[in-house]
Each structure stands twice: as C-alpha cells, then as structure tokens.
Amino acid sequence: MTTAASTATGAAAGATSTGEVQKLRRTASAGGADHSAGRSPASTILVTGILVLVAIYFLVPVYWVIVAATKTTDDLFATNGFWFADTFALFSNLQQVLTYDNGIFVRWFANSLLYAGVGAVLATYFAAAGGYALSAYRFRGSNLVFGTILGGVLVPGTATALPLFLLFSQLGLANTYWAVLIPSLVSPYGLFLCRIYADASVSPSLLEAARLDGASELRIFHSVGLRVLTPALVTVFLFQLVGIWNNYFLPLVMLSDQRLYPITLGLVNWRSQTDRLPEFYQLTTAGVLLSVIPLAIAMIVLQRFWRGGLTEGSVK
C-alpha cells in the first residue's frame, strides 16, 4: 500500500497536465503516505498521541453541544456539562426549536439553503465562464480585466459591505433577498482558480477541433470547457457555498426583517436573548446542533474535494 502511494506521488511529479496530477494525487492520498524514515513503535505512539490530543481540542465544543441539547434548562446549569443528565430532553428541545415562533428556525434554514445554493451555483458558472474566457482567448484588455479582478481577491469583504448597504438602500434593495443574493454571485477567487486551471487543462487543439466541427464559441465553452474544468468547478462551488453559508456581516448589515435571516443571524438573535429569557438556552443549543449536523457531514464527505484547490497554481 505504501509503495503504491510513493510511486503514485513520484509519477504525479512527472505527469504533464494538472488534471492528471489531481487524479494521481488523489490515488496517492487514498493509499496513505510514506515519506519519513522513522517508523518505530515509539514514534507511532508519540505522534498518534499528539494527534488524539489535538482531535479532543477540536471535538470538545461539538461534543458539549450534543450533550447540552439533551438537557432541560435546569439541568444545563445543575449537572456536569460533559455528561448527560437523568432527564433526556433532546426531543422536546428539538420540537421547541422547530415550532418556536411558527417555525422561524425552519425558515432561517431554508433561507440559508437558498442564499448558499443559488449563490454558489451561479457564482461558479460565472467564474467558470470568465476564467475560461481569460484563458482561451487573447484579446485587448484581458490583462487589465484579470488584474482588476485579482485586486478584488484582496479587498476585505467587510470593506465593501457598508457602501454596498448604502447603494442597495438607495436602490430599494436593502432588506430583501436580493441584498444577500446579488453580492454572493461573484467570486473573484473562483475566477482566478478557474483561469489557472483552464491554462493547465484546456488545450488549444481541443478547442480548434471543436471549431472545425462548426461549433460556436459559446457552444464550445458549454460542451468542452465546462467538462474539462469540472474538478476546479467543484472546488469553487464548495468555497462559495461555505463562504455564503458562513457569512454574517453582509446579512447583518443588509437585513432587518427576521424572516429573511440566514441561520447564522437567527442563532445569534436567540443567543443574545438567553440573558433575559433562560428558555432561549435550550433553543440556542438545540438550534446550533441542528445547524451543525448537515455541515459536519458535508465537510467529512466532501473533504477530498478541498485538496489542491488553493495551491493549484503554485504546485503545477
């Protein structure tokens, strides 16, 4: 198993196209790594021990919220936070979360799905088209366009949120779904990634062949370009999805109507009420648990797609 891995890593270095490298790298990672000389039982125990300790650090808050979501408000304060109480209140807590205020939690969740889902799909498509165009064609102004967009990668998202709010409120778009959706449609970083990937994987001869078949330029992008770019598109999509899902500043600035809130804003709203109304502790802990589960599963399942992503440009 380990020999196969190191052969694959070696072969990856010789492979010409990034796509191949990607594929081989994935094979290599599936087989495990074999790089170091030391592999004594002592070092295995030491290294694994450290890894376990760090894993506990990362898991403690998640474990705590799982336990806390099963408790009544009284037990939350009266019993040890690291262990379950005698009364198992998980289902009544969850029921409370889902029914409170006419099921506002479900609505927040649906809003988050809408913002992140629609935003990420369209942002990926736009970034792919733009990145492909900058890679496949040489035209006047292409360098200027690419440079400007690259600058956009470095602009802090919060720096644009305030003026964006002023702009949107003048246009009557503030406090609507559009206020969060429209800014989510653009991913300068995604375009950058698509361009780099297209440079390495879209061969001019392939486009030439499609042109000889009489396909139009737009058609070539949709039939050839998108297919070749797929691995990069998955990465861009995931980045944008997590980015929108986790966004807090933009919706906070834009939205005042609770029914438009994404889940992040909604949970903060509940948390801020715990001081006055203790029953919000139960709503918040169970709500956090419900919101974390789908993402935790998605992270673990989709983990392999994140590999490479960011460093695509520098490793090729």
Place this chain on the structure above:
Amino acid sequence: MSDPTTVRRRKRSVSSPGAAPWLLLAPFLAVFAFTFVLPIIVAVGNSFTRVTRLGVFGEEGVITEFAWFANYAQALENGNFIASIGRMLLFGVVQVTVMITLSTVLALLLESASARWPGVFRAIYFLPYGIPGVVATILWSFLYVPGLSPIIDVAAWVGWDVDFLGAGSVLWSIANIVTWTYAGYNMLIIVAQLKAIPGEVYEAARVDGAGPLRMAFAIQLPLIRPALVLTVVFSIIGTLQLFAEPQVLATVAPSIDSEYTPNLSAYTTAFAYNDYNVAAAQAVLIALVAFALSFTFLRLTNRSSS
C-alpha cells in the same frame, strides 16, 4: 471542412475572437462592477464628503460638500479606533503565528509515516471550518461562561481559577475561536502542497541518512513555502476584518466594547452614530492597512527567498 466560412471563423477566433470572450465575461463583470467596483468608488467618494444637516433634525435640508481629509482626520483622531488597530496587530502576530505553526505541525505529522488513521484525523481537524464563525463563537461562548462551562469546572477542580472573559484574557479567547475554526482549513492547504513534493526528493534525503526532523526542516518546510505564504496573507486579511467573533462574544463579555476591532468600530460609527462618511473613511483605512501588511509580508518573503 474546407468551406470558406469555417476557415474565416477559425482564423478570426484565434487572432481576434470578437465578442466571444466579452460575452463569457459579461455576467461576472456585471456583478463584479456592481458589488465590488461601485461600492469601492462609493466608499472612497463618501470618505471625502461631508454632509451637514440644517436644523435640529435636518428638516431644513442637507449640504453635501467635498471635505478633503477631514473624515480621515476624524477617524485617526479617534483613540479607540487606533487602539483597535493596534489590538489587531498584536492579535495577528500571536494568533496567526500560533495557528500557522499548529497547521504546519499537524500537516507534517499527518503526512509522516508514524501517523495512524490520517484520514480520520484530517476530517476531524477540518470539521470546524464548516461551522460558521458566529456559530463557533456561540458554542465557545457557552464554554467561556462561569456556571455553564464544564472547562471552568474542571480547571477549578485542579485549583486553577480561569476567567475567559476578563479584560486581559478575552482577546485570547477570541484568538482561540479563530484558531479552532481555521487551523484545519490551513492544514489542508499545507497537506496538499506536501503531497505535491516528488517522491524522489524524499528518496534522496533518505539515502543521505536524513531523519524525520531533518527532513521536515531541510526539505518539507522550504518546499511548502508557497502554501505557508498564502495562508499567512489570507490570515492577515482575515485578522483585520475580525468582526463576528467579538461582536457575538460582547453579549457575555462586558470588556468587549463597541470599538474593540477596527471593523466593529466602523460598524458602530455607521449604524449607532449614523456617520456614514467617517465610517467609509474607516473602511478605506482598514483596507489600506490590510493591503500594506499583505504586500510587506510578500515583499519580505520574496526578498529572503531570492
């Protein structure tokens, strides 16, 4: 195949592709111009403008005039804003260093032959990245509050009196949340770069008799340099933008005031004091500091590598 129209079209698309690239770029550029370029122009414009309201509530009209650097002067005269930038620099130096070191060590350990179940550990470390920063803050806020936090209970057991939310410690409690959220993500970037190191390099080092430590310092660290530079630059930008974590934690930590971070200060100026012009100047200043720091860091690393 040889009919003249195809040939003409093919020629055109190679040397001058006509409208095709602009057509493909159009949707991206339209949204980019609307949500990046225009707001930046508006922000810069606002930051140089002064709005004076006539009458007590502005009922006698408003005067908008060019203010030169008055808003910038006002922003820079605000001691709390300057203090918040200083606080973030301190935060950045400590937190970014700790986090990138942790990410690098974890990546090296996971890629070493001594690690058992690397896939499982990698997934666990990466998991917090999927949890929104504010939700992570809500989670940790429960673990910071006395009476609720089992961590404080355990610490008291061994005779250690911890206060996560005190004036001196709350900055590091925020640093802990940020590290918890992003360490695994940065680790994954470094792991990707480690996997790209050709096997022959390791082979050669092994023949020369290099041990795991020497391998890490002489081969792996120099070769993953691009990934390290990238993660540091993104972390610097992220640090100056810090907002959600302190804003949410402020509900349980009285020591976090409304101008604790630069962004919090700009938010307060805009929405509590309704002074959009000074807020715009603050936003521009934050972006400039982020740019300056990123470029300085890139310059330094480029110089030392060449």
